[in-house]
Amino acid sequence: MSQVNVLDPSASPLDYYGYELRRYREAAGLTQKQLGEIICYTGSLVGQIETARKLPTGEFSERVDAALGTGGLLSRLLDLVLRSQLPSWFQQIAELEARATEIYAFQAQLVHGLLQTEAYARAVLGVMDPTDLDRRAAARLARQRILEKQEPPVLWAVLGEAVLHQEIGGREVMRSQLLHLLSFLGNPRVNVQVLPFTAGAHAGLMGSFDHFRFESDPAIVYGEDYETGHPTANPVEARARSLRYDHLQAAALSLQDSAELIRHILEERYGEQHEVA
Known part of the structure; x- marks a missing residue:
């Protein structure tokens, strides 16, 4: 079994976003592929965002918030995430x-x-x-x-x-x-x-x-x-x-x-x- 990459949520806003995404997904009992099917994205993309290898978008955040009932958490985090990518x-x-x-x-x-x-x-x-x-x-x-x-x-x-x-x-x-x-x-x-x-x-x-x-x-x-x-x-x-x-x-x-x-x-x-x- 491959080892799951464990993020440090304090490392950066992008890491914190990925950490929260994984936490909510696992609490819902969904695999990355299953969540991807629900929100019309690939499971691979879900995995890349969870491991801070790819930036989320506004549309992705809104769909995940709705699917996982986060109360809009990821959408609120998005501005902080994207701002952290500036020089x-x-x-x-x-x-x-x-x-x-x-x-x-x-x-x-x-x-x-x-x-x-x-x-x-x-x-x-x-x-x-x-x-x-x-x-x-x-x-x-x-x-x-x-x-x-x-x-x-x-x-x-x-x-x-x-x-x-x-x-x-x-x-x-x-x-x-x-x-x-x-x-x-x-x-x-x-x-x-x-x-x-x-x-x-x-x-x-x-x-x-x-x-x-x-x-x-x-x-x-x-x-x-x-x-x-x-x-x-x-x-x-x-x-x-x-x-x-x-x-x-x-x-x-x-x-x-x-x-x-x-x-x-x-x-x-x-x-x-x-x-x-």
Whole structure:
């Protein structure tokens, strides 16, 4: 008889998820194959997730929760699991995103991670390191689950116009990404503005940054370089970045005009007809 791999549930959130999955499955008297048949997945996949060799998904977690009567435990654990797969230096930022009531983001070169499509995210992540893209992209996209919470944060994203023209991942990837940005028009909690080329010199020339605001905690600002990020709660720095963001928003196009520019680029560069409401 082969030895069952025994996980240490304290080793990582992924190990804890696998431990709880196995514990509930065995309490129900089911084999991995039997559980897989109930939730329409293979028993092999169940085994790989139980032994922390593969990441669970939202759909998998929801089906197991329903099948085993966990009270939604695995679905609640999923955000923690996926957040733990982010680079160690970025995990703190993902936690700030999850706790923030307001997020003000300026991106000069890329679509912000909270607004990226899967294909766009994979193209960005694969530039210098094409390994393990499934896991890394899933971890990045998991951050977007905060926008689906019962009380999601208010997100304001100012994107430099260059972001709309830089063909990340090819034409089809960019076409889908621009359509995704347009899908937020009319959503009062996700607001996308474009800083046009005609704005000239502007308050964001020193680089991209995020400004997080919370219900009762001090504001935190975050910038990053090629390898790491730099969050700070220094009140002087936070006020300075807040002022910069005010000027960026003032120089940016309105929400409606931003959507019109995105639509124009879609039509001109990708032949996509899209009416802006």
